[in-house]
Each structure stands twice: as C-alpha cells, then as structure tokens.
Amino acid sequence: MSEALLRLDKVTMQFGGLKAVCDLDLEIPAGSLYGLIGPNGAGKTTVFNLITGVYTPTAGSIHFEQRSIHGLRPSAIARRGITRTFQNIRLFGSRCCRDNVCIAQHQHTTAGILDAVLRTKRFADDERAMQQRAQELLEVMGLGEWGDTLAAELPYGQQRRLEIARALAGKPRLLLLDEPAAGLNPQESEELMHLIEGLRKRFGIAILLIEHDMRVVMGICERIAVLDYGVKIAEGNPLEIRNDPKVVEAYLGEDVHAADATT
Amino acid sequence: MRRALWGVGLLAVIWLVDYIAPRMVNAYIMQIAVLCGINVILAVSLNLINGFTGQFSIGHAGFMAVGAYGAAMFTLGVGQSWVAGLVAAGVPAPIAQGIALSVALVIGGLVAAVAGYLVGLPSLRLRGDYLAIVTLGFGEIIRVLILNIEAVGGARGLFGIPVWVSLFWVLVGATGVVLLSRHLAHSTHGRALFAIRDDEVAAEALGVDTTRYKVLAFVMGSFFAGIAGGLFAHFLGYLNPSSFSFLKSIEVIAMVVLGGMGSISGAVIAAILLTALPEVLRPVKDYRMVLYALMLIVLMITRPQGLMGSRELSWPRFLKRRKAGAAA
Numbered sequence: 001m002s003e004a005l006l007r008l009d010k011v012t013m014q015f016g017g018l019k020a021v022c023d024l025d026l027e028i029p030a031g032s033l034y035g036l037i038g039p040n041g042a043g044k045t046t047v048f049n050l051i052t053g054v055y056t057p058t059a060g061s062i063h064f065e066q067r068s069i070h071g072l073r074p075s076a077i078a079r080r081g082i083t084r085t086f087q088n089i090r091l092f093g094s095r096c097c098r099d100n101v102c103i104a105q106h107q108h109t110t111a112g113i114l115d116a117v118l119r120t121k122r123f124a125d126d127e128r129a130m131q132q133r134a135q136e137l138l139e140v141m142g143l144g145e146w147g148d149t150l151a152a153e154l155p156y157g158q159q160r161r162l163e164i165a166r167a168l169a170g171k172p173r174l175l176l177l178d179e180p181a182a183g184l185n186p187q188e189s190e191e192l193m194h195l196i197e198g199l200r201k202r203f204g205i206a207i208l209l210i211e212h213d214m215r216v217v218m219g220i221c222e223r224i225a226v227l228d229y230g231v232k233i234a235e236g237n238p239l240e241i242r243n244d245p246k247v248v249e250a251y252l253g254e255d256v257h258a259a260d261a262t263t
Numbered sequence: 264m265r266r267a268l269w270g271v272g273l274l275a276v277i278w279l280v281d282y283i284a285p286r287m288v289n290a291y292i293m294q295i296a297v298l299c300g301i302n303v304i305l306a307v308s309l310n311l312i313n314g315f316t317g318q319f320s321i322g323h324a325g326f327m328a329v330g331a332y333g334a335a336m337f338t339l340g341v342g343q344s345w346v347a348g349l350v351a352a353g354v355p356a357p358i359a360q361g362i363a364l365s366v367a368l369v370i371g372g373l374v375a376a377v378a379g380y381l382v383g384l385p386s387l388r389l390r391g392d393y394l395a396i397v398t399l400g401f402g403e404i405i406r407v408l409i410l411n412i413e414a415v416g417g418a419r420g421l422f423g424i425p426v427w428v429s430l431f432w433v434l435v436g437a438t439g440v441v442l443l444s445r446h447l448a449h450s451t452h453g454r455a456l457f458a459i460r461d462d463e464v465a466a467e468a469l470g471v472d473t474t475r476y477k478v479l480a481f482v483m484g485s486f487f488a489g490i491a492g493g494l495f496a497h498f499l500g501y502l503n504p505s506s507f508s509f510l511k512s513i514e515v516i517a518m519v520v521l522g523g524m525g526s527i528s529g530a531v532i533a534a535i536l537l538t539a540l541p542e543v544l545r546p547v548k549d550y551r552m553v554l555y556a557l558m559l560i561v562l563m564i565t566r567p568q569g570l571m572g573s574r575e576l577s578w579p580r581f582l583k584r585r586k587a588g589a590a591a
Contacts, residue, residue, distance in 0.1 A: 052468055078470035092461035094573055103458045107470035109451045116450030117443045170470050
C-alpha cells in the first residue's frame with residue numbers, strides 16, 4: 001500500500017473555528033477509479049482544493065508519487081501530474097474550445113516567449129503538435145466538431161466534457177473530477193460515466209471522482225470513501241459502502257435502496 | 264528567407280511612406296501622424312496588461328516617462344558623442360543617428376521594463392480596483408520624482424534632446440510592436456495570458472504559472488511603453504514632466520477600452536481615432552473637448568464592448584464575410 005499514487009496522512013483543514021476536513025487518511029492506487037462521496041458540505045471539494053494546492057493543510061501531509069506536495073502552488077502541482085475539473089464550470093469563455101485545451105498543454109511546450117514573438121521553427125513545431133493533440137482530445141470527449149466554438153457558447157453538457165478534455169491535456173497521472181455529472185440528465189450522466197471509465201483505460205491514469213449521483217458512483221468506482229462533516233466515516237468497495245449502516249444512516253438513506261432496486 | 268524578404272519589403276514600404284508623405288501633406292499633419300504612431304505603441308502595449316491579462320493598470324504614462332527620460336539621458340550623455348564620432352569616421356549622419364537612436368530606445372525600454380517588474384510584483388496580491396490604485400500611485404511617484412530631480416531638468420523640463428525621430432522610426436516602432444504583440448497573442452504564452460483574464464483559478468489549476476505571467480505582462484507592456492517614450496523624447500526634442508500626468512494614462516486607457524479589451528487592431532484604430540479626433544474638431548474651437556467627450560460617451564453606450572470587441576481584423580474573416588455576402 002506504500003506504493004499509492006496519492007497518499008493523504010491525517011490531513012486537517014481548519015477555517016477559523018470550523019474543521020472542514022479532519023484527520024483524513026486516503027490512498028489512491030495508480031490506475032484506479034476512486035469515488036469520494038458525502039452529503040452537501042461534507043468537505044469533498046475542500047479535499048480537492050487541498051490536493052491541488054488551492055489550500056495548504058493546517059495539519060497532515062500529502063504525498064504524490066512518494067514526494068510531498070505540501071505547500072506547492074497549484075500550477076506546480078499540475079505540472080507534477082494532477083489536474084482537475086471544477087464543480088462550477090470554469091472554462092476560458094472568451095476562447096474557442098481548441099484554445100481551452102491548448103492552454104492546459106502549456107506546461108509541455110518548450111518554445112519560449114522569444115520563439116513565439118519571432119515565430120521560430122521550434123515555435124511552429126510546438127504549436128502544430130499542440131493543435132493536433134487538442135483536436136484528438138476533443139474527439140475523445142465527443143467534441144470534435146466544436147473546436148472553433150467559443151467555450152462560453154457551448155451547451156451545458158458539452159461544457160462539462162470540455163472541462164475534462166482540458167484537464168486531460170495536462171497529461172495527468174491523477175485526474176480529479178468534481179461532480180462531472182452535475183446538472184446532466186440521467187442518460188447524459190450515464191454516457192459520461194462510461195466515457196470516464198474508458199478514459200482511465202485509454203490514458204492509464206487514476207481518477208478520483210466526487211459525485212452526488214449515487215447510482216453512477218456505485219456503478220463504476222472500485223473503491224469509495226464517504227465523508228461526513230469532514231470526517232471519513234467509511235471506505236471500501238461499492239458493496240461494502242452500500243451495506244455500511246453508518247453510511248446509510250449519515251447520508252444515503254433511501255437512495256441506497258433506490259440504487260439496489262436498479263441493480 | 265521568406266520572412267527576411269517580408270521584413271525588407273515592409274521596411275521599404277515604410278521608407279516610401281516616409282519619403283512621399285512630407286511632399287504630400289504639411290508639417291502639421293506629419294506631426295499628428297507621428298503622435299498617432301506613438302499612441303498606437305502605447306495603446307497596444309497597455310492592451311497586453313489590461314486587455315490580454317485583464318489586470319487594471321492606470322499608470323501607463325509613468326512607464327512612458329521612465330522610458331522617455333531614460334532614452335533621452337542616454338542620448339545626451341553618450342549617444343550624441345557616438346554620432347559625432349561615427350560621422351567623423353565617415354558614416355552618413357542619418358545612419359549614425361539611427362544606430363544611436365536604436366540603442367537609446369532599447370535602453371529606454373529596458374529601464375521602463377525594470378519599473379514594470381517592480382510595479383508588477385504587487386499585481387500578484389492585488390487585482391481590480393486595488394491594483395489600479397497602486398499603478399496610479401506609481402505613475403504619480405514617477406512624475407513627482409522627475410519634477411524634483413535637477414539632473415533631468417526638474418520642473419523646467421529636459422532641453423536639447425537631438426531630434427532624430429521622423430515618421431519612419433515611429434512607423435517601424437509601431438509596426439514592430441503590433442507584429443510582436445500579434446505573434447504573442449497566437450502563441451501558448453498569449454493563451455496563458457487570456458486564460459488568466461478569463462479565470463485565474465482555472466489557469467493556475469491547469470499548470471499556468473500565473474505569477475510569472477502577470478509580471479511578464481507588466482514587463483512587456485512597460486518595455487514597449489518605454490520605447491514609445493523614447494520616440495516621443497527624440498521627436499519633440501524636449502521633455503516636461505507634465506506630459507506624463509495621470510491624464511495621459513487615462514487617454515491610453517480610453518484607447519484600449521474604446522478599441523475593445525484584448526483586441527490589437529481595436530487598440531490601433533482607437534489610438535489613431537482618439538489622436539486625430541481633437542485635431543479634426545479644431546474648427547469648433549471652445550466646444551472641441553465637449554464634442555470629443557460626447558462622442559466617446561455615445562460610442563461607449565452604443566458599443567460597450569469597444570469598436571472591435573475582442574475580435575481582430577483578419578484576412579480570413581474578411582474573405583469569409585465577403586463570400587457569405589456574395590452567397591446571400
């Protein structure tokens with residue numbers, strides 16, 4: 001287990017008198033599909049913000065690939081190989097979809113500012129490779145046709161997909177998805193979940209998923225951790241989670257039976 | 264090779280314009296043309312900071328002043344004797360002056376870039392209105408400093424700067440700045456700047472070092488503003504701190520906003536328009552500035568996104584539109 005891709009040790013995040021996350025231990029194995037669930041305000045997004053460096057934990061440590069990422073800037077963590085999507089979509093609205101994906105490839109370019117303003121050969125090669133890869137990623141996410149559309153003008157469902165394409169462009173080894181299916185109808189969200197499952201195989205990456213829609217998390221995640229008031233109250237495979245009385249009591253309630261009924 | 268040809272061709276065109284223009288129009292119009300060119304550089308450079316990156320600097324005249332005084336002091340201290348030496352060695356005067364001027368402009372730009380770096384640092388912690396206040400303070404500090412340093416002429420101003428700048432140099436400078444800024448916009452670095460403007464948190468999360476790019480925008484913008492200042496100094500032959508007041512900064516901001524935040528072609532058009540307009544309105548005498556202000560207000564009400572919005576003039580778009588028009 002010491003070979004976990006990402007390891008959180010006793011991570012605590014305190015905002016004034018409020019402990020948003022408390023003594024959280026979490027291990028994400030390489031190449032896994034891991035679910036993080038919990039009721040509203042349980043601290044799920046705070047966990048993402050801790051992993052990506054938006055917040056620095058008040059106590060505890062976070063290791064990615066055996067190296068501490070404590071106190072690194074978000075951009076430095078992204079360059080180490082963790083990228084994310086946002087719950088409230090944060091696309092670069094004034095840019096076209098292809099540009100949105102290109103921006104995330106920024107860290108992999110070698111051409112400097114001088115190459116760019118003087119249009120050297122290195123710049124041209126870089127640019128061509130970037131555009132090509134952007135198009136590939138858009139096609140993977142089913143957005144091949146939308147390359148020249150402004151991100152802000154994209155339909156809502158496609159915006160969610162573009163966020164994932166953009167996060168993939170950073171060539172992550174760990175992809176964090178913050179409620180990727182929020183606001184999608186059941187059919188759309190099921191399609192998206194199949195797509196996410198495919199991404200893991202295709203790119204060989206680990207995915208940590210926050211999700212509200214229990215059915216989809218149960219359907220695709222191998223392991224699930226449950227947060228309630230910043231504390232991890234359960235962890236295990238979907239079956240264990242479903243039958244854990246603490247989880248049922250704290251959060252799932254009738255939802256779990258509904259999920260049972262459909263499976 | 265192709266690009267070298269383009270460059271030579273462009274220079275030839277600019278030289279031709281410089282050769283023909285004085286024979287077609289009077290000195291007054293030539294002067295306005297030069298000021299248009301300088302303002303184009305200023306507007307395009309501020310557009311890098313305010314338009315591309317979405318920061319709010321209102322101290323651009325400060326960078327221009329630093330560049331103007333830096334370049335002028337170099338010329339007065341060193342450049343002039345270079346020219347004298349080169350001419351004595353048999354180099355034609357215009358070429359000798361061109362060499363000295365180029366060096367002076369680069370030095371002016373570099374001094375301004377250092378100032379830009381210093382002002383850019385607070386931009387890491389501040390944004391919007393707060394950053395605006397800091398840059399406003401910077402602009403005023405520069406002006407008051409110059410006003411009180413006797414070595415650069417103080418309140419009397421700096422006299423005796425050789426007049427080496429003709430329309431040719433201003434056109435070369437403006438064309439260069441526009442081209443460089445256009446190339447930047449279409450590169451990964453330009454996209455990083457746009458990303459910061461659209462959503463700084465997302466840009467950072469995707470690996471864009473927002474710290475570096477925000478400072479970089481300031482450094483590049485002030486470098487070009489410094490060059491504009493150097494051209495200004497060697498065009499008028501006289502510098503006075505009052506030319507670099509807060510009003511000058513506002514004038515440049517008006518150009519960027521009117522042109523459309525982030526649009527290079529918009530900045531160019533608006534700079535020319537706002538420089539020429541007060542002159543065109545001279546016949547109405549006392550009402551000139553009233554009319555000028557009124558036109559600005561009407562324009563902003565009817566086109567709040569600016570003349571060009573965030574678009575650029577480009578051949579493909581123009582051709583597409585013509586084709587669409589023909590089909591309809």
